[in-house]
Amino acid sequence: MSRTLKLAVIPGDGIGPEVIAEAVKVLDVVAPSADLVIEKTQFSLGADRYLATGDVLSEEDLTAIASHEAILLGAVGGKPGDPRIPAGIIERGLLLKLRFSLDHYVNLRPTTIFPGVVSPLANPGDVDFVVVREGTEGPYVGNGGALRQGTPYEIANELSVNTAHGVERVVRYAFELAAKRDRKKLTLVHKTNVLVNAGSLWSRIVDAVAAEYPQVSVDYLHIDAATIFFVTDPARFDVIVTDNLFGDILTDLAAAISGGIGLAASGNINPTNAFPSMFEPVHGSAPDIAGQQKADPTAAILSVGLLLEHFGYAEAAARINDAVATDLSERGSAPRRTSEIGDAIVARLS
Ligand SMILES: NC(=O)c1ccc[n+]([C@@H]2O[C@H](COP(=O)([O-])OP(=O)(O)OC[C@H]3O[C@@H](n4cnc5c(N)ncnc54)[C@H](O)[C@@H]3O)[C@@H](O)[C@H]2O)c1
Ligand SMILES: CC(C)[C@H](C(=O)O)[C@@H](O)C(=O)O
Numbered sequence: 039m040s041r042t043l044k045l046a047v048i049p050g051d052g053i054g055p056e057v058i059a060e061a062v063k064v065l066d067v068v069a070p071s072a073d074l075v076i077e078k079t080q081f082s083l084g085a086d087r088y089l090a091t092g093d094v095l096s097e098e099d100l101t102a103i104a105s106h107e108a109i110l111l112g113a114v115g116g117k118p119g120d121p122r123i124p125a126g127i128i129e130r131g132l133l134l135k136l137r138f139s140l141d142h143y144v145n146l147r148p149t150t151i152f153p154g155v156v157s158p159l160a161n162p163g164d165v166d167f168v169v170v171r172e173g174t175e176g177p178y179v180g181n182g183g184a185l186r187q188g189t190p191y192e193i194a195n196e197l198s199v200n201t202a203h204g205v206e207r208v209v210r211y212a213f214e215l216a217a218k219r220d221r222k223k224l225t226l227v228h229k230t231n232v233l234v235n236a237g238s239l240w241s242r243i244v245d246a247v248a249a250e251y252p253q254v255s256v257d258y259l260h261i262d263a264a265t266i267f268f269v270t271d272p273a274r275f276d277v278i279v280t281d282n283l284f285g286d287i288l289t290d291l292a293a294a295i296s297g298g299i300g301l302a303a304s305g306n307i308n309p310t311n312a313f314p315s316m317f318e319p320v321h322g323s324a325p326d327i328a329g330q331q332k333a334d335p336t337a338a339i340l341s342v343g344l345l346l347e348h349f350g351y352a353e354a355a356a357r358i359n360d361a362v363a364t365d366l367s368e369r370g371s372a373p374r375r376t377s378e379i380g381d382a383i384v385a386r387l388s
């Protein structure tokens with residue numbers, strides 16, 4: 039019996055619609071072979087919609103999106119510094135609002151170097167790690183404010199919120215993931231030497247949960263040292279668990295060392311399935327190349343793979359991974375249009 043999956047699609051801004059068009063092509067080819075019917079609803083949201091209507095994300099939009107089983111998002115946000123768009127209005131009011139409202143407490147960001155992909159590192163080694171980035175807390179909560187703004191006496195605050203419940207659930211997810219992987223290694227990345235309150239909470243929870251997973255070896259790195267090892271020895275990592283902001287920064291670095299931001303996929307996961315999880319490339323709307331068919335849709339396509347994996351369609355996800363791997367290994371250096379890459383991957387799947 040075929041299963042129907044209700045998917046909300048948010049192409050978004052800039053290169054978002056370009057890469058999502060390719061990701062949807064791939065999904066449409068793979069889904070039938072998994073006996074899966076994808077019922078898509080498109081939502082027009084993002085900076086372009088804000089500029090046209092002044093709306094960011096209404097309660098009705100949110101309710102309608104939440105009534106789906108999963109979300110596929112391209113990228114949202116305008117050109118950084120565009121004076122017509124108040125700073126953060128799209129990022130906070132739309133993207134983070136979705137992640138927070140839908141309780142996406144795991145932001146899953148895998149990194150591997152596909153065969154044939156050139157890393158800027160001379161000897162990257164066998165890179166295959168997953169960053170489990172906390173998705174609903176940390177300095178992202180919007181608990182801040184400014185006093186005496188615009189004066190020489192201004193004070194600007196952004197409070198980082200770390201709750202025992204929030205940290206424990208993401209740490210547990212990371213241990214569970216590490217236990218299933220070959221190397222069974224978990225690295226906590228934080229800044230416990232300076233952020234002593236949050237750092238202590240994270241460390242104590244990791245230590246406590248570690249006792250339940252004796253098969254997982256546990257390691258700790260300060261965030262600054264972690265960036266060194268991302269460049270000098272990324273193969274040492276297996277599962278990394280970290281807070282929202284450290285995870286944001288580390289995963290752009292992870293993308294850069296593994297062949298570029300155009301290849302980095304992610305899942306904003308609500309592991310309880312109480313809310314739909316959201317799959318999206320790690321990259322943004324790339325206003326510098328938008329509308330030119332220059333964007334690499336691979337990250338969006340691999341995000342569809344993560345979506346299928348989330349619903350237990352491991353074989354379909356593996357087919358996408360294999361088609362991407364073959365495409366990457368045969369890509370060569372000549373630039374290809376966004377749709378050409380999508381078509382080539384679709385052809386390998388057909
Ligand atoms: N998930 C999201 O929706 C998301 C993520 C990050 C940034 N943003 C937003 O996107 C806008 C632009 O942000 P930014 O410039 O800091 O980051 P960005 O990721 O959009 O771009 C950074 C650089 O990477 C390149 N790039 C990005 N995706 C690419 C792809 N698929 N193929 C080839 N090159 C690619 C861009 O051309 C640019 O040079 C901002 O409004 C930002 O807030 C949104
Ligand atoms: C656009 C921004 C809010 C977002 C983040 O910081 O999480 C992005 O950089 C990402 O990595 O998905």
Ligand SMILES: [Mg+2]
Nearest residue numbers: 286287290320
């Ligand atoms: Mg980011």
